[in-house]
Amino acid sequence: MEENKRLVKVPTMAEMAANGEEPEILFWVGCAGSFDDRYKRVTRAFVQILEHIGIKYAVLGTEESCTGEPAKRAGNEFLFQMQAITNIEVMNAYNVKKIVTACPHCFNTIKNEYPDLGGNYEVIHHSTYLQQLINEGKVRLQGGGDFKGRRITYHDSCYLGRANDIYEAPRDVLAALDADLVEMKRIRANGLCCGAGGAQMFKEPEPGRKDINVERTEEALATLGQQGDSVIATACPFCMVMMTDGVKNKEQEENVKVFDIAELIAQAEGLSR
């Protein structure tokens, strides 16, 4: 088994440019995808999918820097624009046209807020991208793989959902798993935030009755029921942290796992075992 795999060398924009090449897509990894131990696994799963389908992609590597999103939501417009303008200079120098990212916060910022500052790109969230791959038959998921019949509930990310009206793509991706998909009460446009947006990720919550992620996790657990071996699916690094913490808080780690949709696809496709 060991031999039937190959080492991936993730291409960078700098290398491509040095060879006079341009990738079809830039994969914007984001800070969580680069540094957060849990979300690095999502980044790796997504790269495995990119490698599997054989698309010409590249990353910025160490040239990537925070989009400035958390600074902007926290009210630090100055720092946000500093980051944005610097990133835009880098990407424009590489003539970047199309960006895919696994972070809804990066996605929203680059797609909606960079154009005002001179950064005009086609920006796709990885949920939409995965949906396209499935629709085009590039990812086949024969028989649904590992997740066939398992109970999965999808937690809407605010910056994907309400912020950008993307509700179907992640659900379509999950539908391809042939799993037992169940919906929470507050979904889509009425979805409840995980509690991490607006830079809450980086601070303690204000005093209250309960933490927001606990409220949301309780709803997810009630939806999933007691059968165990079920999954909360997310499509955002912050949601993933919050839901994972929520499941821990409720001491349900044994019964409920939190996965990003890219991990589910990579696993079901047999790419990451």
Place this chain on the structure above:
Amino acid sequence: MIKLENIIFLIVAAAGIGLFIWQIRKIRKNVLMGRDLDITDNPSERVKKTLLVAFGQQKMFKRMLPAVLHLFVYVGFLVINVEVIEILIDGISGSHRVLGFLGPVYNALMFINEILAALVIVACAIFLWRRNIIKVPRLSRGVEMRAWPKVDANTILIIEIVLMFALFAFNIAGLKLAELEGVAAVGRYPVSSLFVNLFGNNPETLHTIERAGWWFHIIGILAFMNYLPSSKHFHIIMAFPNVYYSKLLPKGKFTTNPAITHEIKAMLDPSYQPPTPKTDAEGNPVIERFGAKDVEDLTWKQLMDSYTCTECGRCTAVCPANVTGKLLSPRKIVMDTRDRLEEKGERPAIFAPNHYKELGVERVHVTEENTLLRGYITPEELWACTTCNACVEACPVGIDQLSTIMDLRRFLVLEESAAPASLNTMFTNIENNGAPWAFSPADRFNWSEELYVPNKN
């Protein structure tokens, strides 16, 4: 034939309408205290949205029961207004049911009117019950929902019920009079005909009741109109322009401050020429605050939002911070903006702001500062926001609560450097490491090490 009654009516109506215009001008002045903002784009899309969300009540239907009840009152208001126009014409010219010449159309109109008027009474009674007996949480909870907002909501419902009863009294008496005179009544009255004998059969009494009902209804409407600018009920007017001017862009797109862009570009490139700043009447450059500290730092749309708010609490009921017991209530942000705006600017007939300091021991720790920020809205509320847009999505009348929260936050950070310590750490990390956490930028690409994929067979 013009009688003294008609002249009195004319004076009363002119006074009522005049007073209303006077109040509207004050509110217009208040709204225009806000910063300039050009919203002239996409008129056809805006009209469509107005038809759907304002006329069509689209967002109301996220909650079925109140939506249906509200629809009765809303349609009742629109249709019964046709009869009000008739009342005005009758009052001025001394005619009686001047639109009666419409024949079958008039019959149908009066028929629908009576059904709607009855439904309005039922709906308002249920609304009163929801507010005062079962106390629906979103309508009764929250520091912002006391004193004036409570009185106001109940006042409106009671006035609406009384107005409908006046209309019925007028119709019943008119119907009985026609019956006594042996003439066919103009119009069809399915509800009033059930109570046709309610007031006996003394023509003189009936005539008095008919006139009293008529006068009460019309004076009631004029008074109600003048009550609107002091009330949440002002939404019946403001909902339309407010939805028209609401944001069409993706909700995730927050505003970008071009003044900051120029500053950064000049910093990065010394040859960059920023545009000449705006100047005031004396030719001095206008230095605009970053973010908002007080009402004049908000845009006119944000101030218009505050006059559109109907205090329904749908925003607060879906706010993740609020539902988990934090202090933040998006409705309070909007109501505070209106209170502060009227404190600073012009005042309508009734001015009764929520002063949290006067309410005794409260969790809202406002200070003596005479500004929207801290005087009404505290940093604790602002920092609890997750910017999830649930409030904006929930609002049936196109209010953008989040934009106001963001502008107040921006002032705290950009002008006062008053962010919570942990956020300042995050800022420093981004500045130094290009990531919100304290990781070395050199390690950013480490995730790619030792990554394998299966070979394709």
